[in-house]
Amino acid sequence: MKASWDIFCSVVDNYGDIGVTWRLARQLVAEHQCTVRLWVDDLRAFEKICPEIDFQRLSQYQDGVEVRHWPAHWQPEAAADVVIAAFACQLPHAYMEAMAERQRAPLWLNLDYLSAEDWVSGCHGLPSVKFRGVQKYFFFPGFQAGTGGLLREAGLLERRRQFQADRQVQLDFLQGLGVTPAAGSRLMSLFAYENASLGGWLDALALDTQQTHLLVPEGRILGDVQRWLGDASLSVGSLQIRQSLTVQVLPFVRQEDYDRLLWCCDFNAVRGEDSFVRAQWAGRPMLWHIYRQDEDIHLDKLEAFLALYTRTLSPDAQAAVRALWQAWNTEAAMTEAWKNLLQHWPEVAAHAEQWCLEQGLQADLAAALVQFYLNWI
Known part of the structure; x- marks a missing residue:
């Protein structure tokens, strides 16, 4: 065409x-x-x-x-x-x-x-x-x-599958960004708008028995990270350790590399629309920070997605996902919601992959646009 x-x-x-x-x-x-x-x-x-x-x-x-x-x-x-x-x-x-x-x-x-x-x-x-x-x-x-x-680009999910199946390829990619996660640590990414709930979540990660390496691409959430760390000089390349939590600031990267970053992580906090969709293609547990709108009408949109996204989870796992997402998007306490999610981690992780594969069965947006034009003419 x-x-x-x-x-x-x-x-x-x-x-x-x-x-x-x-x-x-x-x-x-x-x-x-x-x-x-x-x-x-x-x-x-x-x-x-x-x-x-x-x-x-x-x-x-x-x-x-x-x-x-x-x-x-x-x-x-x-x-x-x-x-x-x-x-x-x-x-x-x-x-x-x-x-x-x-x-x-x-x-x-x-x-x-x-x-x-x-x-x-x-x-x-x-x-x-x-x-x-x-x-x-x-x-x-x-x-x-x-x-x-x-x-969804052609072959995206297969490229993702191959990348996630090769640990050395992942480590080489991360090293190219200056990231060397400790063996056995939980790797997480954080790309979000400003959020007063962040401090409580970081407290929970710092006190966790498992090590977490948190990757923060430069962006609007960085000010909240700085306040929690007590380091106003935080910038790209900074690496700070607080008990079980390592925080590392990454530069903005091109879209293909951001995709790979999401593929590397065990958990991705994302925002808006583009990173939200890309986190779903990563097939990993995630947290969405929806763009705030007047009169909190964005929360209706959040609830609509949660109802669809969690419908096949067990009642307890569904409640855990919903509680975390709602806390994050209403700036409520995150500590207990995060701990509860960890109790259901295997189920939530398996669900993220299954959701990705289900969405991959639909026609992608570009193909749908082209077909709409062909039908129209």
Whole structure:
């Protein structure tokens, strides 16, 4: 399929928006032979996950994708065959006029936020607003039939399986990041928003009988880590030990390396949307820090996912997972919730792998988008 695609990304939360759209753009090029322009309004944020990006250039090619700076003052551009407004971002008015002036109107999609709520499948694919005869459609990623699925590159789960089956490959990768975990230690990653609950969780890890090596990619949670350690100088490369807990700060890495980092860890705390999905593909126990919304409506979204994610767990294990996730996302005490989860670790770990494999049976998001376009034309 040789259709041209324009994907618009307005960077709101640092890395989630660009993380999703960058993965999608590359997959459309590599697996579906699409011509893709990715319009981004913040190239400095993009540079964090793709170091080759030159944030001073207006146009450049990376991995077959034409990356364009989305300027404040829009210059005339021809509209593509498929136009994606990621996460309901507002397209430039002049570009919308260009869509309307095409001899054949483009397929205009609002790629929405990921949710497990029941109403999503009923709204997926429905028409939205029109602009001068150009119809926009809702497109919802999701976890169940009737949604757009999740981003998953071809062969991803097999590559993950092979990586996790080879301990030496994992150790070599970690050493490349400056990480040397002690034998028998629990390896964990922490990528989250600011959270007042962190101190209690770190206390529990420090007092645990098992050693934990906690890897913290630089980001918004780092201030809370600093306060708990009492070290305001904490920076990339820092390594601090408190009783049974080793805390190590990692630099931001490209997406492929972040995937491998998740694959190495026994437990992953993630945030937002992109890292949330990638933690599920890791097949390991995890904790999601959902993006906070006004009037706590994000908690409804959290509950919808928990109901789906934990449905096959035993009642006690289900309660343990739910208690930990709820405590983390309401900034409640974490100590007892974490200890309780550890009591159900074998079941929770097996479930994480099974959930991953089940989700891998669905069509992936890029393939679903392409099929939607083919059906539309």
